[in-house]
Amino acid sequence: MFLLLLLPALALAADVRIHxxxxxxxxxxxxxxxGDHLETIQPYSQLIPPSYAPGARYQLALERPSDKDSNSWDLASVYLCHLSSAVSDTIVVHEFDGVPYALxxxxxxxxxxxxCPSLVSSISVPNxxxxxxxxxxxxxxxxxAPPxxxxxxxxxxPVPERSFLQKYWVYIAIFVGVMLFASGPEEEAPAAAPRARS
Structure with missing residues (x-):
């Protein structure tokens, strides 16, 4: 089964071939x-032989109209053994302003x-x-801004930062002066009234 998801807003301006x-x-x-529709599709199950070397890779390549040969194609790959248990595969074409640049x-x-799984079964056709x-x-x-x-x-x-006393010494001096002069001389206690003699 094949599911194609193409977002119309992101449709490619150029034709693209995936090998x-x-x-x-x-x-x-x-x-x-x-543009925004798929012309042909071939599942990878037709491509894979019944036996293959360990470490073999399945590769995809993005061919753009401006590419001169296959050496300039953008590549993506997975280990071939992972396709034996694959349920789905996803191809993402990256584009900028409608022009594809990566895969x-x-x-x-x-x-x-x-x-890789120890037992590789036959390759299935995923979504x-x-x-x-x-x-x-x-x-x-x-x-x-530059310095x-x-x-x-x-x-x-930079100008070194001043200490607390350097910043606020004037206010501290005014506060101490006000406290000294505001209290004034101590008042004497009133003299006790003489007792009347009887």
């Missing part, structure tokens, strides 16, 4: 994309450690998804 092969074999056409390929499931991924330009970083320079080209050293 596939087992490492060391010649390339053959897997899919041909014209990603994934099969699922793949063991967490990436090892295939082809999608586009539009490149985004990252925001420009906020740059600080001031001396006429000799040296960085002007």
């Amino acid at each position: 596939h092969r087992i490492t060391g074999q010649p390339w053959s056409l897997r899919a041909e994309l014209h 990603d390929y994934r099969v699922t499931p793949v063991p967490r450690d990436g090892s 295939t998804t082809i999608s586009f991924s539009s490149a985004r330009v990252p925001p420009s970083p906020a740059l600080r 001031p320079l001396t006429p000799e080209g040296q960085v002007v050293p």
Whole structure:
């Protein structure tokens, strides 16, 4: 079964051909994309021999109209043994302004450690998804102003920060003075009134 996911907003402006092969074999056409529709598709199960060397890889290549030969194609690959248990595979064509520039390929499931299964069964035809991924330009970083320079080209050293006493000594002196003068001389206690004699 084949599932094609093409987002109309991300349709390619140029025609794209996707080729596939087992490492060391010649390339053959897997899919041909014209704008927002698929022209041809060939599953990889037709390509894979019944027995193959350990470590063999299944490769995909993105052919752009501007490419002169297969040496300039963008490549993606997976271990061939992972295709024996694959339930789905995904082809992602990366594009910028409608022009393709890269290709990603994934099969699922793949063991967490990436090892090949000990028993390789026959290669099945998985559900295939082809999608586009539009490149985004990252925001420009906020740059600080460059430090001031001396006429000799040296960085002007920053003014050293003053201590708490250096900053606020005037306020402290005023506060101490106000406290000294505001209290004034101590008042004498009133003299006790003389007792009347009887």
